[in-house]
Amino acid sequence: xxxxxxxxxxxxLTDPVVLGLIVAGTVAGVVIGALPGLSSSxxxxxxxPFSLYxxxxxxxxxxxxxxxxxTFGGSITAVLINAPGAPPAVxxxxxxxPMALKGEAGRALGIAAVSSVSGGIISVLxxxxxxxxxxxxxxxxxxxxxxxxxxxALSMLxxxxxxxxxxxxxxxxxxxxxxxxxxDLTTGVERFTFGVPQLLEGVQFIPVLIxxxxxxxxxxxxxxLGRERVIAAMTALRLPSREDFRRVRATILRSSGIGVFxxxxxxxxxxxxxxxxxxxxxxxxxxxxxxxxxxxxxxxGPEAANNAATGGAMxxxxxxxxxxxxxxxxxxxxxxxQGLRPGPYLFEEQPTLLYGIxxxxxxxxxxxxxxxxxxARVFSRISLVPRTFLxxxxxxxxxxxxxxxxxxxxxxxxxxxxxxxGYVLKRNGFGPAPIIMxxxxxxxxxxxxxxxxxxxxxQWSGFLGQPIAATLLLLAAVSVGGARLRRAxxxxxxxxxxxxxxx
Amino acid sequence: MxxxxxxxxxxxxxxxxxxLGVCAVAWRLTAGFDExxxxxxxxxxPTFFPRLxxxxxxxxxxxxxxxxxxxxxxxxxxxxxxxxxxxxGAKAGGTTLPPPVFWATAGLVAAAGVxxxxxxxxxxxxxxAIALPLLWGERRFRLVAALAVGLPGAIYAVFTLALGVxxxxxxIWNLL
Numbered sequence: 001x002x003x004x005x006x007x008x009x010x011x012x013l014t015d016p017v018v019l020g021l022i023v024a025g026t027v028a029g030v031v032i033g034a035l036p037g038l039s040s041s042x043x044x045x046x047x048x049p050f051s052l053y054x055x056x057x058x059x060x061x062x063x064x065x066x067x068x069x070x071t072f073g074g075s076i077t078a079v080l081i082n083a084p085g086a087p088p089a090v091x092x093x094x095x096x097x098p099m100a101l102k103g104e105a106g107r108a109l110g111i112a113a114v115s116s117v118s119g120g121i122i123s124v125l126x127x128x129x130x131x132x133x134x135x136x137x138x139x140x141x142x143x144x145x146x147x148x149x150x151x152x153a154l155s156m157l158x159x160x161x162x163x164x165x166x167x168x169x170x171x172x173x174x175x176x177x178x179x180x181x182x183x184d185l186t187t188g189v190e191r192f193t194f195g196v197p198q199l200l201e202g203v204q205f206i207p208v209l210i211x212x213x214x215x216x217x218x219x220x221x222x223x224x225l226g227r228e229r230v231i232a233a234m235t236a237l238r239l240p241s242r243e244d245f246r247r248v249r250a251t252i253l254r255s256s257g258i259g260v261f262x263x264x265x266x267x268x269x270x271x272x273x274x275x276x277x278x279x280x281x282x283x284x285x286x287x288x289x290x291x292x293x294x295x296x297x298x299x300x301g302p303e304a305a306n307n308a309a310t311g312g313a314m315x316x317x318x319x320x321x322x323x324x325x326x327x328x329x330x331x332x333x334x335x336x337x338q339g340l341r342p343g344p345y346l347f348e349e350q351p352t353l354l355y356g357i358x359x360x361x362x363x364x365x366x367x368x369x370x371x372x373x374x375x376a377r378v379f380s381r382i383s384l385v386p387r388t389f390l391x392x393x394x395x396x397x398x399x400x401x402x403x404x405x406x407x408x409x410x411x412x413x414x415x416x417x418x419x420x421x422g423y424v425l426k427r428n429g430f431g432p433a434p435i436i437m438x439x440x441x442x443x444x445x446x447x448x449x450x451x452x453x454x455x456x457x458x459q460w461s462g463f464l465g466q467p468i469a470a471t472l473l474l475l476a477a478v479s480v481g482g483a484r485l486r487r488a489x490x491x492x493x494x495x496x497x498x499x500x501x502x503x
Numbered sequence: 504m505x506x507x508x509x510x511x512x513x514x515x516x517x518x519x520x521x522x523l524g525v526c527a528v529a530w531r532l533t534a535g536f537d538e539x540x541x542x543x544x545x546x547x548x549p550t551f552f553p554r555l556x557x558x559x560x561x562x563x564x565x566x567x568x569x570x571x572x573x574x575x576x577x578x579x580x581x582x583x584x585x586x587x588x589x590x591x592g593a594k595a596g597g598t599t600l601p602p603p604v605f606w607a608t609a610g611l612v613a614a615a616g617v618x619x620x621x622x623x624x625x626x627x628x629x630x631x632a633i634a635l636p637l638l639w640g641e642r643r644f645r646l647v648a649a650l651a652v653g654l655p656g657a658i659y660a661v662f663t664l665a666l667g668v669x670x671x672x673x674x675i676w677n678l679l
Binding site for chain 1 (some may be wrong): 514515522532536537543544545546547548549552553555556557559560563567570571601602604605608609612613615616619624627628631632635636639641655657658662666670671
């Protein structure tokens with residue numbers, strides 16, 4: 001840890017403008033997270049083009065604060081209207097909403113707030129310690145290691161949802177293919193540009209991002225206009241009692257550990273962390289039969305895990321340039337657009353920026369405890385803002401955000417096309433996150449592969465001679481084939497057991 | 504001829520076929536890339552990585568297609584999908600068509616791209632702020648009017664006045 005970088009970052013964050021931006025990012029995050037249909041990924045994507053008008057430290061601090069707070073915001077609507085504002089809060093609704101129906105909405109939200117803050121703070125401290133260590137290891141990485149790391153990150157897409165592994169991998173490939181558009185840096189040859197001069201520098205990341213997240217969701221909302229929402233009555237929100245805290249503290253610690261670990265894994269985000277956090281809370285609980293009926297451990301488990309995953313996801317994002325989640329991929333894109341090169345050298349070149357991010361995330365976590373505790377009643381009302389006014393506003397921001405980046409209509413068309421195609425893909429089970437991961441990692445994977453092939457004289461077997469690269473590629477293979485292998489092995493064992501019984 | 508059609512009546516099979524089709528087109532496009540001498544490309548031609556990705560996507564698309572056909576065959580044989588978990592998760596069978604409002608919204612999204620060069624960004628935003636709420640059934644006309652004026656006004660204040668972003672005013676305004 002660099003104490004001077006930390007102290008400079010601390011002094012930067014005491015600047016009233018930066019402080020105001022972090023508060024604004026936190027409030028915006030809670031609001032966006034609380035609005036069903038809007039997620040922190042979409043919020044960061046919408047805010048990204050506007051953040052480019054700021055200096056790197058306040059810009060990334062703003063996005064990071066929104067990321068942390070957005071993950072918590074989803075729990076408000078999950079508890080009060082059984083409509084998780086964002087996917088990571090899905091598991092929170094399992095027990096949060098039954099608690100609300102029993103008149104314990106305030107207690108459920110109090111548990112959610114305290115668990116989220118605990119998970120978030122633990123993860124930021126982990127980020128503070130682990131990211132520089134990981135970066136130090138990554139100093140020895142060459143092109144083969146970076147290629148293998150990129151492939152490993154993409155292979156993790158297979159485990160985001162076991163049932164849609166193939167589709168996630170196809171989405172990753174689509175992202176990689178989009179990343180090849182433009183002039184090939186090695187040879188100067190145009191690829192997939194169709195004679196459009198604006199595509200020579202490649203497809204801009206931000207319009208695709210806005211289209212895939214926001215326009216796709218706008219169309220999704222248009223399809224489900226008839227759905228009504230009923231808000232549960234909320235008594236005053238309150239902090240957990242000593243007895244409540246005693247019951248959930250082990251769950252919070254365990255889920256925070258799970259969240260950090262899952263978050264650090266490339267591509268795995270808060271949603272998976274929350275689901276595992278919920279399952280483990282149930283498995284370790286003394287009263288698992290109460291889960292699904294309003295158990296406070298069922299609220300604490302996923303909330304601690306999903307917020308812990310935010311800091312965890314930033315570890316590989318900052319230390320290696322490999323996004324730990326979809327939202328981290330957007331922030332990584334933001335760093336790149338700001339002209340920064342995420343990876344080990346960032347720790348040498350921009351220590352202030354990094355510590356600024358750490359401190360902004362820490363501050364956001366503390367802030368949303370108060371915002372969550374005192375503003376939940378207001379935010380629950382915000383979640384009932386009519387869609388007929390919310391979505392035209394979102395679409396206007398999409399148009400302005402896509403255009404404002406380069407002041408180019410091509411970007412607007414890319415955004416619209418991405419939204420329309422993204423909707424068709426989503427309807428058929430292809431989510432936006434793998435595509436984004438593919439786009440973000442495309443440049444790194446192609447460049448490092450080309451360099452590796454030159455080093456190895458076109459011999460793929462050269463990767464086997466590099467222990468780190470070979471291990472990462474092996475892990476990637478296990479990640480892709482693991483689920484199927486387990487299933488096949490399970491069938492084999494069942495069959496063998498059946499045969500043994502018959503004999 | 505009927506049986507193969509039944510076998511393909513699965514969303515994963517159709518998705519797999521679509522992926523293979525896209526891959527075929529993309530591969531064909533790579534054939535049109537300019538050729539460069541090996542010495543310049545250092546034996547890593549510009550088609551190398553795109554084709555590697557396309558081939559991988561085609562392989563995955565093929566697996567998706569095969570999984571869909573296999574699941575459909577199991578269904579047709581009467582065993583039901585419960586006995587054999589789906590490979591890629593999607594359920595067999597079709598889905599209901601989206602309601603007309605969905606198509607109108609999609610049309611409006613596309614129309615916004617056409618309108619901006621004609622009438623300018625701010626007027627397009629204003630028109631979207633009127634059309635989308637009305638399309639989605641909003642009938643509080645005063646609120647719609649307030650949004651139609653307030654939204655472009657706020658965007659102008661924040662982006663043009665504060666951040667200096669100049670939005671296109673549109674062909675029609677230029678002609679006027």
